[in-house]
Amino acid sequence: MNHATFRTAWRFEAFTQACAAAGMARVSVWGDEVDRIGVTAAQQVLQDNGLTVFGYNRAGPFLATTKAERADNLATARREIDKAAALGADHVLVFPGRLSDGQKGLCSARRQVAELLVPLLDHARACGIRLALEPLHPMLAGDRSPLCTMAEAIQLCDQLGDGIGIVVDSYHVWWDPALDAQIALAGEKGRILGFHVNDWLVPTRHLLTDRGMMGDGIIDLAHLHEQVLAAGYQGPVEVEIFSDDWWGRDPALVLQTAIQRCESIFQNVESQHG
Amino acid sequence: MNHATFRTAWRFEAFTQACAAAGMARVSVWGDEVDRIGVTAAQQVLQDNGLTVFGYNRAGPFLATTKAERADNLATARREIDKAAALGADHVLVFPGRLSDGQKGLCSARRQVAELLVPLLDHARACGIRLALEPLHPMLAGDRSPLCTMAEAIQLCDQLGDGIGIVVDSYHVWWDPALDAQIALAGEKGRILGFHVNDWLVPTRHLLTDRGMMGDGIIDLAHLHEQVLAAGYQGPVEVEIFSDDWWGRDPALVLQTAIQRCESIFQNVESQHG
Numbered sequence: 150m151n152h153a154t155f156r157t158a159w160r161f162e163a164f165t166q167a168c169a170a171a172g173m174a175r176v177s178v179w180g181d182e183v184d185r186i187g188v189t190a191a192q193q194v195l196q197d198n199g200l201t202v203f204g205y206n207r208a209g210p211f212l213a214t215t216k217a218e219r220a221d222n223l224a225t226a227r228r229e230i231d232k233a234a235a236l237g238a239d240h241v242l243v244f245p246g247r248l249s250d251g252q253k254g255l256c257s258a259r260r261q262v263a264e265l266l267v268p269l270l271d272h273a274r275a276c277g278i279r280l281a282l283e284p285l286h287p288m289l290a291g292d293r294s295p296l297c298t299m300a301e302a303i304q305l306c307d308q309l310g311d312g313i314g315i316v317v318d319s320y321h322v323w324w325d326p327a328l329d330a331q332i333a334l335a336g337e338k339g340r341i342l343g344f345h346v347n348d349w350l351v352p353t354r355h356l357l358t359d360r361g362m363m364g365d366g367i368i369d370l371a372h373l374h375e376q377v378l379a380a381g382y383q384g385p386v387e388v389e390i391f392s393d394d395w396w397g398r399d400p401a402l403v404l405q406t407a408i409q410r411c412e413s414i415f416q417n418v419e420s421q422h423g
Numbered sequence: 424m425n426h427a428t429f430r431t432a433w434r435f436e437a438f439t440q441a442c443a444a445a446g447m448a449r450v451s452v453w454g455d456e457v458d459r460i461g462v463t464a465a466q467q468v469l470q471d472n473g474l475t476v477f478g479y480n481r482a483g484p485f486l487a488t489t490k491a492e493r494a495d496n497l498a499t500a501r502r503e504i505d506k507a508a509a510l511g512a513d514h515v516l517v518f519p520g521r522l523s524d525g526q527k528g529l530c531s532a533r534r535q536v537a538e539l540l541v542p543l544l545d546h547a548r549a550c551g552i553r554l555a556l557e558p559l560h561p562m563l564a565g566d567r568s569p570l571c572t573m574a575e576a577i578q579l580c581d582q583l584g585d586g587i588g589i590v591v592d593s594y595h596v597w598w599d600p601a602l603d604a605q606i607a608l609a610g611e612k613g614r615i616l617g618f619h620v621n622d623w624l625v626p627t628r629h630l631l632t633d634r635g636m637m638g639d640g641i642i643d644l645a646h647l648h649e650q651v652l653a654a655g656y657q658g659p660v661e662v663e664i665f666s667d668d669w670w671g672r673d674p675a676l677v678l679q680t681a682i683q684r685c686e687s688i689f690q691n692v693e694s695q696h697g
Contacts, residue, residue: 247625254643255598287598288562291625291641301600324529324561326575351521351565356627367565369528 151177151204151345151389154407158400161186162194167404169198177204177387178236180229188235195236203240203385204316204343205233208273208280210246211265212258212295223265227272234276239384240342241273242281242316247292258295266309274312281342282306283316286324288356298322299331306340317377318345318389320360323368329376336380344377345389346370346411358393363410370414386415425451425478425619425663428681432674435460436468441678443472451478451617451661452510454503462509469510477514477659478590478617479507482547482554484520485539486532486569497539501546508550513658514616515547516555516590521566532569540583548586555616556580557590560598562630572596573605580614591651592619592663594634597642603650610654618651619663620644620685632667637684644688660689 150168152161159167161182168176176195183191195202208226213219233241245262252258266280273280282302285294296302299322302315315335322328335341348366353359363370374386388407395403424442426435433441435456442450450469457465469476482500487493507515519536526532540554547554556576559568570576573596576589589609596602609615622640627633637644648660662681669677 248641253641254646255600256643259600286562287560288627288630290598291623297598298600324564324571326529326533326572349565353562353630356562356630367522367527369530372528 150404150407151206151387152179152182153206154388154390154395155400155403156396158396158398158403161191163400165194165198165200167401169200171404171408173200175201175203175239175385177206177389178202178238179206180232183232183236188232192236202233202236202238203387204281205229205236205238205241207242207244208233208269209244211244211269212246212248212261214249219265223268226269230269230273230276230278230280234278238278240279240281240314240316242283243269244283245294245296248295255290255295259301262295263305263308266305266313270309270313279342280313281316282313283318283345284321285318286321289321298325298327299335300327303331303335303338303340306335306338314340314342316343316345317341317373317382318347319368319370319373320345320347320349323349323373328373332373332376332380336377336382339381341377341380341382341384343384343387344374344382345387346374346415347388347390355393358391358396360390360392362390362392362395362406363388363414374415386411424678424681425480425661426453426456427480428662428664428669429674429677430670432670432672432677435465437674439468439472439474441675443474445678445682447474449475449477449513449659451480451663452476452512453480454506457506457510462506466510476507476510476512477661478555479503479510479512479515481516481518482507482543483518485518485543486520486522486535488523493539497542500543504543504547504550504552504554508552512552514553514555514588514590516557517543518557519568519570522569529564529569533575536569537579537582540579540587544583544587553616554587555590556587557592557619558595559592560595563595572599572601573609574601577605577609577612577614580609580612588614588616590617590619591615591647591656592621593642593644593647594619594621594623597623597647602647606647606650606654610651610656613655615651615654615656615658617658617661618648618656619661620648621662621664629667632665632670634664634666636664636666636669636680637662637688648689660685 211222348361485496622635
């Protein structure tokens, strides 16, 4: 379960307690909520609840206009990687951020992501933690990530070497006609680090905060899960829903609904794969 | 100039008069506005203004759940093709439409598009008019078109044979990391029928009606135009902006602004290519 699904309806402590009570062993967390109580307290809360950290959000934004800004962003991203390592997270999500003012097109931002990942990855390797690229939906290319497809993410991993992989988020990649082939390829290369689920609503009213609960939209999640499993992924199904609608509801009900939907959509597939 | 840029601020007659007064030779039109006055009157208005029709919107939506619905949709699309041919249009835009209720994923919709295009293309060939596929932005995959990339459109053209091509719309394809290569390939195959321009705003507030005026967003339009010209495209640059903002302004000012922006963004490139 990813904390973003509940946002401030549950703070870090309440979120981890609820996940532990629901029988989960892993949670994905956000740096701002860790900062609110401090890394040491966060470690304690996790330990008290018998939980480990799966994904840590996030290293970035780091796209920059000036050298000074770039150095600042890298320093901040390194500190986030440190915190993730201190919490024993499985991986740190990479979040490139927005284009500079006046910048046109994605070519130079894509180059900058590839360049800045070199020192970040060195730092992550030294900390013993993996980085995770997450291709984001093309509608977010200008303000969140110029990395839009699994194909680009795989190519970037090939360039960068060990210690970096990919999180497949259904919301961001479901539309891609090359998706099945790209998931298989990423699996073959041992690059799939996570699998985020949610759904695409029709109509979608907002580009950032109108994601759907699994089953309420048009993504063929069962098929996608089959592809990820067939590609060798053995990690958890992680629920991450950015939604004004769900953020406004009772968080206990949101958690219960998410678990029920996961059971009904993903159980059959899992039992087929043992 | 595409009539959608002005929507109801200018009806068919006012739109064509304004375009003729601005020195244009071609306009792209919409079937609902033609229906409002009838094909014969529309022909007369175009002739009086010395204009020909470039793109005709549109054949579709035609994705269907039942056989009866499918037959109805095909009949309607054929009538639109007839009207486009009567107006002497260069091409008819293909608009697949939305998924059926309860449908998950895009595989079966993609298959249905390929199947339904066979009889539609036969009809278009018999009418002596070309069909134009327009890959739409992935954020519109569920409710407007499952065809999201140039690569898919090229493959579909290869399958279908002569009489069908592709309209490259900057808004829909600008984010694609494979875009330059795909434009070159489409050009090599003689498939580029049109080039629509507009811009991607940051932030974008609405998935359908918040497109930007050329220059106000982050698309590298000059580069895109170079690619299209280098691929052998010799047709016009067509302005198509779906925008609540621009629809609410004085249409004469919108036209003037669009022309000025096109002159400043595309002129240098055009002069390089003669």
